[in-house]
């Protein structure tokens with residue numbers, strides 16, 4: 604802890620709180636996310652260790668960079684030191700767009716989508732074995748000073764299984780739950796693609812595709828799979844890729860490779876080079 608100076612609280616992520624810090628050696632601004640493992644059983648502790656080790660291996664410009672971890676045995680806490688993303692998370696951006704009735708232009712949406720797909724490609728297609736994100740949502744997508752997308756920490760949500768101590772912090776309605784998760788069948792990379800479809804829909808329409816005031820109603824809507832077309836100001840192409848990711852049948856959904864081959868995505872990939 605002595606290598607870092609606390610600057611101030613940033614907020615609470617989907618689990619654990621995030622604090623802005625300064626590295627004393629070079630003054631670099633970073634954040635740490637605090638995980639309290641005091642109440643965890645051995646299985647959950649092992650899972651956090653495994654997931655942090657996976658985070659350490661992942662180096663990609665569109666994935667939040669992991670720098671360090673500090674274990675405070677006395678307080679039974681782990682501090683995960685990660686990259687600072689000056690422009691916060693996508694849920695704040697969506698709220699601002701909605702409040703100011705200032706929707707994002709389609710070109711920016713395709714750029715954001717491309718970067719999230721690149722990050723997810725890194726996870727799903729890594730040679731050491733697939734990593735599922737399991738918690739794709741606006742609050743887990745961060746933006747750096749140049750409005751580049753950074754996929755937030757993930758896999759850790761594996762610790763968030765229903766049996767985990769964290770389950771209670773999984774506050775809010777599971778808007779992005781896939782049909783197969785409702786019937787509690789096995790979560791796979793196509794479930795991440797479903798969540799990506801919900802995420803892209805919400806970035807475009809500024810509301811999730813399936814909304815309800817309670818879980819049973821939400822599950823019915825998700826199972827029916829019908830949702831409003833995105834605003835007419837956006838192209839049929841954007842509507843088509845969202846509908847493709849929101850196919851009820853997982854095998855019908857695209858994988859990350861097919862998404863990278865979309866004309867609007869591959870065009871921007873070539874521009875990036």
Ligand SMILES: CNC(=O)c1c(C)[nH]c(/C=C2\C(=O)Nc3ccc(Cl)cc32)c1C
Pocket residue numbers: 613614616621634636667685686687688689690691692695745755756
């Ligand atoms: C209103 N929120 C913010 O301004 C904000 C800012 C400037 N940064 C963040 C969050 C993170 C940030 O800056 N880096 C992060 C790395 C991992 C995780 Cl889980 C979260 C962050 C947030 C939520």
